[in-house]
Amino acid sequence: MIERHKHLLVPLPQGAVFKRLMKYATPHWKWLIIAFLLLVGGTGAQILGPILIKIFIDDYLTPRIFDFQPLLWLGAGYLALYLSSAIMNFSQSLLFQKIALRIIQQLRIDVFAKVEKLGLSFFDQFPTGGLVSRITNDTEQVKELYVSVMAVFVQNIVFLIGVFVAMFFLNVQLALFCLVLLPIIITIMQLYRKFSSKYYSEMSEKLSQLNARLNESIQGMTIIQVFRQERRMNQDFKKTNKEHFNAHFKSIKLDGLLLRPAVDFISILALILVLSFFGITSFNSPVEIGVLYAFINYLDRFFEPVNQMMQRLSIFQQAMISAGRVFRLMDHDELAPVKQGNLSPSIEKGMIEFKNVTFSYDGKQNVLKDISFQVKEGETLALVGHTGSGKSSIINLLMRFYSIKHGEILVDGVPIEAYEEEELRSKLGLVLQDPFLFVGDIEHNIRLYDESISDGDVKAAAEFVHAVPFIEKLPEGYHTPVGERGTTFSSGQRQLLSFARTMAKKPKILVLDEATANVDTETETEIQKALEKMRRGRTTIAIAHRLSTIKDADQILVLHQGEIVEQGTHQQLLDQEGLYHKMYLLQQGAEKLVELAVETLE
The missing domain is CATH 1.20.1560.10 (ABC transporter type 1, transmembrane domain)
Structure with missing residues (x-):
């Protein structure tokens, strides 16, 4: 402690x-x-x-x-x-x-x-x-x-x-x-x-x-x-x-x-x-x-x-x-950040801006240092970098899980502290690398106690993210029991259910924390199709583990030790031949080795 x-x-x-x-x-x-x-x-x-x-x-x-x-x-x-x-x-x-x-x-x-x-x-x-x-x-x-x-x-x-x-x-x-x-x-x-x-x-x-x-x-x-x-x-x-x-x-x-x-x-x-x-x-x-x-x-x-x-x-x-x-x-007074001020703005467009944000978890060592960037309505921003570079910290601050001491985060030009909790949570959809499922059934995990989401909305969300095929194969369909943390399902199935849960809320901003990191290549294809549909018409911030999945991102930020060291599109960053270029070559080489090994076994 x-x-x-x-x-x-x-x-x-x-x-x-x-x-x-x-x-x-x-x-x-x-x-x-x-x-x-x-x-x-x-x-x-x-x-x-x-x-x-x-x-x-x-x-x-x-x-x-x-x-x-x-x-x-x-x-x-x-x-x-x-x-x-x-x-x-x-x-x-x-x-x-x-x-x-x-x-x-x-x-x-x-x-x-x-x-x-x-x-x-x-x-x-x-x-x-x-x-x-x-x-x-x-x-x-x-x-x-x-x-x-x-x-x-x-x-x-x-x-x-x-x-x-x-x-x-x-x-x-x-x-x-x-x-x-x-x-x-x-x-x-x-x-x-x-x-x-x-x-x-x-x-x-x-x-x-x-x-x-x-x-x-x-x-x-x-x-x-x-x-x-x-x-x-x-x-x-x-x-x-x-x-x-x-x-x-x-x-x-x-x-x-x-x-x-x-x-x-x-x-x-x-x-x-x-x-x-x-x-x-x-x-x-x-x-x-x-x-x-x-x-x-x-x-x-x-x-x-x-x-x-x-x-x-x-x-x-x-x-x-x-x-x-x-x-x-x-x-204990270590409370979650809450709304400040008397205004009650709403998120309409989903524009995001970080202005000179510096952040530390323990008050001693900064994990983010003077971070500034802007994501326009409907754009996709990808965050890449080695472990500990600050990617997840940016997501945590955007979700208002932590308070910031230096800098400012704006959503639709309004400081994030001005939004009501309900407004912020309903308009920001978060998909984690390791999705969490609750004890209940599939329908319960998609709706998650929100009575405003009808049975039709649950099925529509599952269909939207291509989760229907595996759900319909289950013995009890949407009423199939889910054990603690959903351990009876594969990682890909859990991820599709977490996608459906997020899309049932119809968020304006989509936040993806390495959503494909723990799934196999075959399942990743289905998940990429779901992600592509989910991103349409939404502002998206995605932490990317596999660089091949973010080639079409409007903007990519390369983080290193809490700082933005490179910024641009996939092709622009490759042309710079910097850190992103090296990471890409390493992943390409690893993928080719895997393909060669598979061919040898066959």
């Missing part, structure tokens, strides 16, 4: 993270109030139960008074409290869970929407697996905060308050003694948060690295197997997995020390305190058995919610760390 992305690894303050998480609950405040009232009612019913039993023991059982009607009312009251508590607790739990799922649903939508707005400069440098981990694993951890932690915390805090109210009702002096337990428990919680945040942050980062390695390995499995790198990749994966294990094991040891064992120890001390108090009191005055029972019952009920909260504290810490990572991503 490059330097400008290092801040994405720095944890956010947990207080700020918690406030932002609570803002997501604001739209649900009415249901939260209802759930809270049900929670208070259910908790109150639970707390009143031991008091009724205390009344039964001290007022009826101990003096042996067994009047039927009062005892019936006590029994009925106890059952009513138990049933009402069960119903209200079930209802409030259901409401809290539903609200939690709604909140996490919105959070996932927000983080994915933010990722869609990030510029390509971010995706160029940030590992894909790490990004997927933040959108899936981290949001799943945040979901556990709302589902497993928040409702339990709220419920148990209310319950603890009720327990102390009942304790003060029974015996003020002993209740004050029990209050001393709260600072001790809070101190344990603070110690746990302090140490666990470090371990969980390390765990999340190692999990992201695991996902990044998995994503890279799966996508590059062909290369791994060809070069027999399975053992090395396995060792790298084992190393990262071991680091994740170590971080996780540290958190487990911390949980084992500061969660249940510590609370159980304090609960034993509290029980000793209560029994000692009543034992000492019994020397001077009689002890009410009902009060003793109620106090021990409340003490037991006091530590059960404390244990529940302590056990969920680890989930809380993981969720806070994960939420911080998600919010770091959502706060």
Whole structure:
């Protein structure tokens, strides 16, 4: 990860993270109030139960008074409290869970929407697996905060308050003694948060690295197997997995020390305190058995919610760390370039002009240096040059994937920054060297969620680019399933489908990024026919790998190390006997060698 992305690894303050998480609950405040009232009612019913039993023991059982009607009312009251508590607790739990799922649903939508707005400069440098981990694993951890932690915390805090109210009702002096337990428990919680945040942050980062390695390995499995790198990749994966294990094991040891064992120890001390108090009191005055029972019952009920909260504290810490990572991503300001100014021009002719454009991806090394050229309406401009000469960078800037700091790009005489995103994307058609197909079917990949493109438009686009013959040979025609990245189709078929997808939009400007580089000679003939039709009446900029395919271009730019070193038509550049001439001779010689080899084999 490059330097400008290092801040994405720095944890956010947990207080700020918690406030932002609570803002997501604001739209649900009415249901939260209802759930809270049900929670208070259910908790109150639970707390009143031991008091009724205390009344039964001290007022009826101990003096042996067994009047039927009062005892019936006590029994009925106890059952009513138990049933009402069960119903209200079930209802409030259901409401809290539903609200939690709604909140996490919105959070996932927000983080994915933010990722869609990030510029390509971010995706160029940030590992894909790490990004997927933040959108899936981290949001799943945040979901556990709302589902497993928040409702339990709220419920148990209310319950603890009720327990102390009942304790003060029974015996003020002993209740004050029990209050001393709260600072001790809070101190344990603070110690746990302090140490666990470090371990969980390390765990999340190692999990992201695991996902990044998995994503890279799966996508590059062909290369791994060809070069027999399975053992090395396995060792790298084992190393990262071991680091994740170590971080996780540290958190487990911390949980084992500061969660249940510590609370159980304090609960034993509290029980000793209560029994000692009543034992000492019994020397001077009689002890009410009902009060003793109620106090021990409340003490037991006091530590059960404390244990529940302590056990969920680890989930809380993981969720806070994960939420911080998600919010770091959502706060990242490396956005895709957007429209500037109040004008809303439209692209009518498709004229393109670059004026003294200088560009750098990292802000240090320029990949384009003072580039200037003009393409008139309906003309074809070809870009040629060795790898790294800046051809694709020109395409990226024209598509407004990146912002420029120096120079100007004009479309129909208007700065490219002035166009609306929809206008620019609908009027510029891009065909990449390695076309990307989505899971679905052929019709879906041509239409690509654009409902304005009818079934007739889909078929017309396929026919226009000569894709119909191979589509009609498929078992289900336009409804033939397409797997991930279209791997079940040949490179030529994928390219024809990407042509059809582009032409279905009827763009004014056509941008071709080495569209024939990965296809065989026979398929290239069909693709060249399609390209020739596609270019008619459209301004076209094409990156050319095979110079023989751009002989009819109106203008050819020869790039070298980010600069235009030659410019002219195919014949003019050959007559100059410069870099283009040398590239052409090399390709011609290579093609003749291939032809000779084929003839020899035959």
